[in-house]
Amino acid sequence: MNGIHGKILVVDLTTGSHEIEELPEDVYRRYLGGYGLGAYYTYNNIEVGTDPLGPGNTLGFTPGLFTGSGAPFSGRYQVCGKSPLTGKGIRSNGGQSNGGWGNANSGGTFGPAIKRAGFDAVFIKGRSERPVYLLVTDEAITLEDAGSLWGKDTVETENRLVAKHGSRAHVASIGPAGENRSLIAGICNDKGRTAARSGLGAVMGSKNLKAICMVRTVKVDYADRPAMTAMTKAYFAKVKGYKENTALKMIGTGMDYAAPLMRVAKMGLSAPSAVLPFVMGGAYGGQALGTTMSAIISSQNADSPVKNYTSTAVDDFPFKKAMHLRGKKINESGKRQYGCHSCPLQCGYILEYDKLPYQDKETHRPEYETICSFGALILNDDLDVVLQANEYLNRAGMDTISAGVVVAYVLEAVEKGFLKKEDFACAEYPEGFLPVWRDPTYVMPLLRLIVTREGIGDKLADGVAAAASHFPGTGEFAMNANGSEMGMHDARMTSSWGMSYITDPTPGRHTAGNYDLGVMGMPDFFPPMKPMVQLADHPYQQGKSAAVPIKMHQVMESLGLCMFVYFFGEYPVLEMIEAATGWKMTAEELIEVGGRIQATRQMFNAREGAIRHEMPQRVIGSPPLPRGAAGGKSIDPETMAQGYYEGIGYGQDGVPTAATLESLGLGDLVADLAISTGAPARLVNEYLYSGAALKKGEKGKPAIGG
Numbered sequence: 124m125n126g127i128h129g130k131i132l133v134v135d136l137t138t139g140s141h142e143i144e145e146l147p148e149d150v151y152r153r154y155l156g157g158y159g160l161g162a163y164y165t166y167n168n169i170e171v172g173t174d175p176l177g178p179g180n181t182l183g184f185t186p187g188l189f190t191g192s193g194a195p196f197s198g199r200y201q202v203c204g205k206s207p208l209t210g211k212g213i214r215s216n217g218g219q220s221n222g223g224w225g226n227a228n229s230g231g232t233f234g235p236a237i238k239r240a241g242f243d244a245v246f247i248k249g250r251s252e253r254p255v256y257l258l259v260t261d262e263a264i265t266l267e268d269a270g271s272l273w274g275k276d277t278v279e280t281e282n283r284l285v286a287k288h289g290s291r292a293h294v295a296s297i298g299p300a301g302e303n304r305s306l307i308a309g310i311c312n313d314k315g316r317t318a319a320r321s322g323l324g325a326v327m328g329s330k331n332l333k334a335i336c337m338v339r340t341v342k343v344d345y346a347d348r349p350a351m352t353a354m355t356k357a358y359f360a361k362v363k364g365y366k367e368n369t370a371l372k373m374i375g376t377g378m379d380y381a382a383p384l385m386r387v388a389k390m391g392l393s394a395p396s397a398v399l400p401f402v403m404g405g406a407y408g409g410q411a412l413g414t415t416m417s418a419i420i421s422s423q424n425a426d427s428p429v430k431n432y433t434s435t436a437v438d439d440f441p442f443k444k445a446m447h448l449r450g451k452k453i454n455e456s457g458k459r460q461y462g463c464h465s466c467p468l469q470c471g472y473i474l475e476y477d478k479l480p481y482q483d484k485e486t487h488r489p490e491y492e493t494i495c496s497f498g499a500l501i502l503n504d505d506l507d508v509v510l511q512a513n514e515y516l517n518r519a520g521m522d523t524i525s526a527g528v529v530v531a532y533v534l535e536a537v538e539k540g541f542l543k544k545e546d547f548a549c550a551e552y553p554e555g556f557l558p559v560w561r562d563p564t565y566v567m568p569l570l571r572l573i574v575t576r577e578g579i580g581d582k583l584a585d586g587v588a589a590a591a592s593h594f595p596g597t598g599e600f601a602m603n604a605n606g607s608e609m610g611m612h613d614a615r616m617t618s619s620w621g622m623s624y625i626t627d628p629t630p631g632r633h634t635a636g637n638y639d640l641g642v643m644g645m646p647d648f649f650p651p652m653k654p655m656v657q658l659a660d661h662p663y664q665q666g667k668s669a670a671v672p673i674k675m676h677q678v679m680e681s682l683g684l685c686m687f688v689y690f691f692g693e694y695p696v697l698e699m700i701e702a703a704t705g706w707k708m709t710a711e712e713l714i715e716v717g718g719r720i721q722a723t724r725q726m727f728n729a730r731e732g733a734i735r736h737e738m739p740q741r742v743i744g745s746p747p748l749p750r751g752a753a754g755g756k757s758i759d760p761e762t763m764a765q766g767y768y769e770g771i772g773y774g775q776d777g778v779p780t781a782a783t784l785e786s787l788g789l790g791d792l793v794a795d796l797a798i799s800t801g802a803p804a805r806l807v808n809e810y811l812y813s814g815a816a817l818k819k820g821e822k823g824k825p826a827i828g829g
């Protein structure tokens with residue numbers, strides 16, 4: 124086979140054995156790699172109702188089809204399994220769901236290392252009696268004792284394994300958060316790249332698997348290596364051209380100063396496709412600002428939520444404060460730019476920051492999501508706190524988005540009298556402490572309690588939905604979609620997020636496909652889809668139009684590409700697939716592959732009864748904020764969801780129809796429809812549909828949609 128090994132490694136921790144399974148080429152052509160392959164394997168190997176933290180769950184590490192090949196932007200891999208965080212609750216038939224589909228994405232060098240080790244994926248099943256790590260070398264595949272690593276953070280774990288197994292070793296590990304089975308724990312590689320979402324670090328911890336260490340080299344054959352190299356060179360040269368444009372680099376650096384204007388003009392970050400590569404190249408690449416570039420703008424134009432979604436930049440996080448967290452300032456302690464394997468953009472940055480309480484003072488620059496979740500969301504403008512929280516959570520192996528949302532939840536709970544000083548009593552503060560808005564003094568002590576599950580931390584370590592079950596009355600401000608804390612893109616500003624937060628098989632994700640992405644950069648990335656995507660105004664039509672882009676998004680993820688690839692114009696997708704594998708695919712076939720992947724992930728949730736449309740009312744502008752860039756906006760993601768379901772061929776409850784499954788070649792899943800259930804209830808915007816919006820006649824009906 125070309126472009127793939129045709130082999131996956133399956134390790135059974137219960138028996139301590141492993142098998143190398145050979146998969147037919149057809150499986151790859153139908154599912155590619157990444158979470159496509161993960162969904163195929165997981166769907167067929169997990170029993171319905173399996174405890175996500177039990178030995179019956181499987182944990183997949185799945186590089187994309189292109190990962191390791193050197194194709195541009197292809198360094199990503201996914202971790203897949205049943206999530207202990209999402210999709211839990213009452214099924215539409217009255218039964219109980221204990222979790223839904225989970226996947227989490229990471230970059231760096233670990234995905235290519237799996238491929239280089241001779242496998243298209245690694246799946247872990249069972250549970251070890253004692254802590255172990257999986258070691259894959261040229262000589263053997265073994266489970267090694269991890270007793271001395273247990274309790275160590277991810278950076279120390281990686282350092283020790285590299286010291287022991289040599290510089291060719293690539294490591295993915297959990298930290299104390301995963302060991303403690305925190306449901307917001309992730310899996311970390313490259314000392315700061317984290318597959319953070321879906322709580323899969325807890326799954327790894329539940330298996331007593333501390334780390335995976337890859338030190339093996341097996342060659343992959345490609346159908347036409349010279350063609351791949353030529354396309355890769357041309358693409359790198361194209362991105363370099365954008366990165367080296369001096370004028371655009373300057374515009375990129377100065378973009379923060381456009382933030383107040385964007386706030387007043389209520390402008391989102393959408394830009395014409397033709398402009399995107401210049402902005403991304405100049406600011407992300409040339410100026411090395413990475414994702415920090417948009418954090419300040421987002422805090423001002425309502426793209427990122429302020430004060431747990433209750434306030435606005437004007438009221439609580441003005442431009443002057445926000446600028447304390449700007450990328451250019453963060454870069455002042457910068458040491459070197461870096462990026463994922465085979466990435467022409469290199470959006471990461473390593474800082475040397477002497478206030479860290481570790482021997483090693485190097486730290487990854489925080490990403491956009493972390494700056495927002497530990498900035499505007501909790502009203503903190505102290506950069507030291509953001510940097511310390513980022514490094515601490517990376518080492519602990521905890522999702523920085525979810526952790527920031529938990530902190531915001533606590534601050535609101537304190538403000539509203541649900542939590543008191545004594546509730547925070549712990550060894551460090553025997554009398555307790557009182558975390559309040561605008562004062563970050565107790566952010567780090569609070570995070571330490573959450574990671575270690577000490578005191579109140581035990582009730583907060585599983586995310587805000589679980590926390591709300593411990594503190595009655597707090598559910599309305601536990602900001603999650605179907606169990607997962609949402610990414611830092613406010614649906615009131617860009618309503619597409621509202622739809623994907625509730626309908627994607629991994630809810631609450633800022634990396635899911637949606638309408639706005641679909642009309643912004645994606646059609647230029649893959650021009651054959653242009654005639655299939657329609658611009659629309661009404662939420663129902665926008666949802667319907669999102670179906671093809673969402674299918675194509677599954678393809679992009681399963682090829683192992685980074686989402687930023689959308690912003691650089693055409694990518695030779697079909698040509699690269701042919702050069703890698705020899706498959707001559709049509710655009711229609713490829714989009715059908717995306718539909719198959721999405722349907723398999725969705726059927727996983729349908730079979731578990733994990734589809735649900737749940738988010739707190741304030742996320743959808745019910746009632747709307749009185750001021751700010753998103754002031755007066757009240758959105759209707761449910762209507763958009765109904766359009767999407769029609770467009771993609773699912774029932775109005777989100778369950779794929781038998782006809783859709785048959786058309787995707789998934790006839791073997793049809794029998795599972797008998798045990799599948801859809802969303803138990805619709806997400807009704809109480810403000811819009813109570814008539815309150817209409818009664819405000821003097822202002823007219825608030826805008827629906829983005």
Ligand code: SF4
Pocket residue numbers: 196197198230231461462463466467468469470471685686687
């Ligand atoms: S753009 Fe950034 S996140 Fe994406 S592949 Fe490149 S370095 Fe990794």
